[in-house]
Amino acid sequence: MTKLFTSAEAHLKARHRSEWRFRWLGRLAILFSLGFLAIMLVSITLLGKGALSRAEIALTVDLTEASTLEDVNAKKTLRNALFATFPEVTSRGEKRALLKLLSPDSGYELARQIEANPALLGQSPTLWFTASDDIDQYTKGAVDITQPENRRQLKDTTLGWVQALESRGALRSVFNTAFFTSGDSREPELAGIFSALVGSILSLTVCFALSFPLGIMAALYLEEFSKKSRWSDFIEVNINNLAAVPSIVFGLLGMAVFLNTFGLPRSSPLVGGMVLALMTLPTIIIASRAALRSVPPSIREAALGMGATGVQTTFHHVLPLALPGMLTGAIVGMARALGETAPLIMIGMVAFIVDVPNGFTDAATSLPVQIFLWADSPERGFLEKTSAAILVLLGLLIVMNLVAIVLRKKFERRF
Amino acid sequence: MTKTLTAIAVLALTTGAAAAQERIAIVGSSTVFPFSTTVAEHFGKATDFQTPVVESTGSGGGLKLFCAGVGSDTPDITNASRRIKASEVALCAENGVTEITEVKIGYDGIVLANSVEAQRFELSLRDIFLALAANVPDGNGGTMPNPYTTWSEVNPDLPAINIEVMGPPPTSGTRDAFAELAMEGGCKTFDWIADLKKKDKSAYKALCHTVREDGAYIEAGENDNLIVQKLATNPDALGVFGYSFLEENSDVVQGSIVNGVTPEFEAIASGDYPVSRSLFFYVKNAHVGEVPGIAEFVAEFTSEDTWGEFGYLAEKGLIPMSEDEMAQFAEDAANLTPLSLD
Numbered sequence: 001m002t003k004l005f006t007s008a009e010a011h012l013k014a015r016h017r018s019e020w021r022f023r024w025l026g027r028l029a030i031l032f033s034l035g036f037l038a039i040m041l042v043s044i045t046l047l048g049k050g051a052l053s054r055a056e057i058a059l060t061v062d063l064t065e066a067s068t069l070e071d072v073n074a075k076k077t078l079r080n081a082l083f084a085t086f087p088e089v090t091s092r093g094e095k096r097a098l099l100k101l102l103s104p105d106s107g108y109e110l111a112r113q114i115e116a117n118p119a120l121l122g123q124s125p126t127l128w129f130t131a132s133d134d135i136d137q138y139t140k141g142a143v144d145i146t147q148p149e150n151r152r153q154l155k156d157t158t159l160g161w162v163q164a165l166e167s168r169g170a171l172r173s174v175f176n177t178a179f180f181t182s183g184d185s186r187e188p189e190l191a192g193i194f195s196a197l198v199g200s201i202l203s204l205t206v207c208f209a210l211s212f213p214l215g216i217m218a219a220l221y222l223e224e225f226s227k228k229s230r231w232s233d234f235i236e237v238n239i240n241n242l243a244a245v246p247s248i249v250f251g252l253l254g255m256a257v258f259l260n261t262f263g264l265p266r267s268s269p270l271v272g273g274m275v276l277a278l279m280t281l282p283t284i285i286i287a288s289r290a291a292l293r294s295v296p297p298s299i300r301e302a303a304l305g306m307g308a309t310g311v312q313t314t315f316h317h318v319l320p321l322a323l324p325g326m327l328t329g330a331i332v333g334m335a336r337a338l339g340e341t342a343p344l345i346m347i348g349m350v351a352f353i354v355d356v357p358n359g360f361t362d363a364a365t366s367l368p369v370q371i372f373l374w375a376d377s378p379e380r381g382f383l384e385k386t387s388a389a390i391l392v393l394l395g396l397l398i399v400m401n402l403v404a405i406v407l408r409k410k411f412e413r414r415f
Numbered sequence: 416m417t418k419t420l421t422a423i424a425v426l427a428l429t430t431g432a433a434a435a436q437e438r439i440a441i442v443g444s445s446t447v448f449p450f451s452t453t454v455a456e457h458f459g460k461a462t463d464f465q466t467p468v469v470e471s472t473g474s475g476g477g478l479k480l481f482c483a484g485v486g487s488d489t490p491d492i493t494n495a496s497r498r499i500k501a502s503e504v505a506l507c508a509e510n511g512v513t514e515i516t517e518v519k520i521g522y523d524g525i526v527l528a529n530s531v532e533a534q535r536f537e538l539s540l541r542d543i544f545l546a547l548a549a550n551v552p553d554g555n556g557g558t559m560p561n562p563y564t565t566w567s568e569v570n571p572d573l574p575a576i577n578i579e580v581m582g583p584p585p586t587s588g589t590r591d592a593f594a595e596l597a598m599e600g601g602c603k604t605f606d607w608i609a610d611l612k613k614k615d616k617s618a619y620k621a622l623c624h625t626v627r628e629d630g631a632y633i634e635a636g637e638n639d640n641l642i643v644q645k646l647a648t649n650p651d652a653l654g655v656f657g658y659s660f661l662e663e664n665s666d667v668v669q670g671s672i673v674n675g676v677t678p679e680f681e682a683i684a685s686g687d688y689p690v691s692r693s694l695f696f697y698v699k700n701a702h703v704g705e706v707p708g709i710a711e712f713v714a715e716f717t718s719e720d721t722w723g724e725f726g727y728l729a730e731k732g733l734i735p736m737s738e739d740e741m742a743q744f745a746e747d748a749a750n751l752t753p754l755s756l757d
Contacts, residue, residue, distance in 0.1 A: 096725065100730075104457075104727065105460070108460060143666075144666070147666060152665070152666040153663070153665065153666065185456055186449065186452050186453040186456050186731070259488065263488055265488075266440070266488060267440075267468055267470070348442075348468075348470050350470060350471065351468050351469055351470040351471075352448070352451075352452040352455065352456075352468070352469040352470075352471075353466070353468055354455070354456055354459050354466040355459065355465060355466050363438060363440075363468040373471075375638065375640065376445075376638055376639075376640065377449065377640075378449065378639065378640070378659050378660045378662075378663040378664075378732065379663055380663060380664070383640075
């Protein structure tokens with residue numbers, strides 16, 4: 001061995017050590033971010049799982065006098081059923097408290113159950129009704145009953161009734177389908193995500209229908225047809241800048257142009273989708289241009305060499321190869337649009353909407369807006385709804401990203 | 416692709432024509448929002464009309480939209496946590512909104528609350544002003560930057576803990592009302608400041624309404640739930656928010672006694688609790704009859720079962736008016752008596 005090698009050996013150890021250090025730093029960084037993600041997901045899931053169940057109370061309702069649905073005064077029937085269950089309650093104040101065991105919607109629930117099963121008329125069946133949010137919170141263990149009475153929402157008398165119902169087996173917890181099938185409500189036990197979900201899907205449909213074709217056209221022209229000039233540079237710089245503009249600016253633009261000038265309906269997914277399309281357009285153009293650039297020039301040259309025109313070359317050969325990349329870009333842009341609230345504030349989609357929107361011009365809201373509205377509500381029961389809505393939003397985002405990955409894997413061609 | 420696009424465009428246009436002006440559009444105050452949405456939901460379920468759309472835009476923002484004109488693209492009703500200003504009435508009139516019905520719906524108390532783990536505060540309006548104003552009287556007829564760091568420096572009866580109050584930012588209506596009712600209320604207990612009001616109104620307002628910015632008052636954002644959660648973990652801090660949040664979270668926070676009155680339902684309703692304000696909504700008379708259901712919605716809002724002492728809004732934290740006042744406003748609302756500011 002010569003001296004030359006020994007000196008290198010001493011250095012080698014130090015170089016290996018530094019490489020080892022760098023690798024571990026990288027791993028730590030990944031571990032750290034994964035840890036945060038895990039903490040976030042676990043805490044949201046723990047908070048949100050309560051929204052999946054709902055407390056119900058069984059009551060024996062007297063329908064013996066009624067022969068049609070119109071004969072039934074639902075609210076009164078339920079009132080009497082409650083008073084009959086707790087005959088010891090006589091004072092007016094206590095009766096009022098007793099009525100609050102049930103959710104304000106229980107009258108409609110009774111009507112629906114009779115409608116679904118007219119055989120109930122003339123009987124006195126025992127039916128289940130949604131309990132109020134205080135009772136619901138109690139069954140989920142969210143009420144600390146060891147605290148003194150004046151420090152909790154659920155008072156001792158009510159607690160006594162609830163425990164009596166519990167011991168009688170007249171209190172149960174069921175899967176909360178209403179959360180996925182109904183619209184917003186001011187009562188936490190009735191509030192659902194469906195209208196916001198439909199609103200989001202409608203807005204995204206409009207957004208995709210507008211921004212995807214427009215984005216691809218713009219990218220194709222800029223990349224394949226336009227000549228490099230000062231103008232094309234100017235346009236390119238502007239598109240890149242637009243991608244970085246804060247989303248609220250697009251909301252203001254949407255309000256000024258779509259609502260005030262064109263007179264399109266406020267709070268509608270049509271306008272929401274148009275504003276979101278403005279926002280995602282630059283992202284799609286940039287991603288599409290990158291996809292076009294990754295198509296090898298030999299493909300174009302071969303097509304042109306065989307006598308194809310520019311348009312034929314582009315649409316028959318280049319576009320099909322670039323499409324998976326373009327779709328991925330579009331879906332990532334859509335996923336960003338799905339999480340936006342700021343531009344929607346200006347066009348009136350931050351609103352309380354109960355009915356499920358049945359068209360592009362009907363009033364609608366969106367998932368992130370629903371999360372924001374619930375997070376701002378005073379009732380304790382909305383806490384779990386907020387977390388559950390976040391989970392739904394995350395689920396939708398994951399699905400969209402999965403679609404992007406699948407499309408890419410399926411159509412991708414490597415050279 | 417072109418076919419689907421045309422299909423979507425056609426669909427959008429046809430549904431647009433069908434859906435136009437079927438719903439009542441409501442905008443306005445975030446404080447009235449929980450009450451307005453509750454009535455909207457009841458209204459939607461109990462009648463054949465579509466559920467109104469309620470937007471939370473803030474009182475000022477709501478009135479601006481409301482006064483933008485008459486027609487299907489402007490809101491029918493706006494909520495406000497303060498009375499409409501003369502300038503806003505003028506703006507409305509300029510844009511053709513000449514007849515507005517004012518409906519007062521009740522009261523809202525603003526509370527100063529702390530964690531139930533800590534001792535309940537007993538404050539006077541003067542204490543609140545001295546603790547939170549940017550400038551305070553120096554005792555020689557002038558003012559000085561607020562020197563107080565602990566409550567006991569403000570008033571020896573109060574605990575010796577640092578002044579730490581979490582409240583809404585200046586954009587909030589709650590903050591406006593807090594400045595006007597609590598801060599100004601304490602401010603004018605100094606005779607010379609009360610005299611100043613007559614001489615120099617803007618100096619008076621600047622002195623009484625400016626909240627200190629040295630860290631004792633923490634702007635905690637518009638989300639009152641966040642303030643409640645922060646109070647639960649920090650027993651030394653106080654928070655400023657609406658009464659409905661106190662009521663819903665009575666297991667976590669307690670309201671401070673102000674001028675000897677505890678913020679409770681009865682005390683706010685009777686007007687004994689000093690920091691309470693009126694809540695309103697305004698109806699565009701020109702839209703009644705044009706948009707189906709406005710008159711019915713107003714009737715629903717002004718019924719005893721809704722805004723009365725045992726109505727469902729009281730459960731949501733609205734403090735009802737006295738019987739006489741209620742009858743008066745219900746009558747004005749039913750007749751759509753146009754508002755006149757005198």
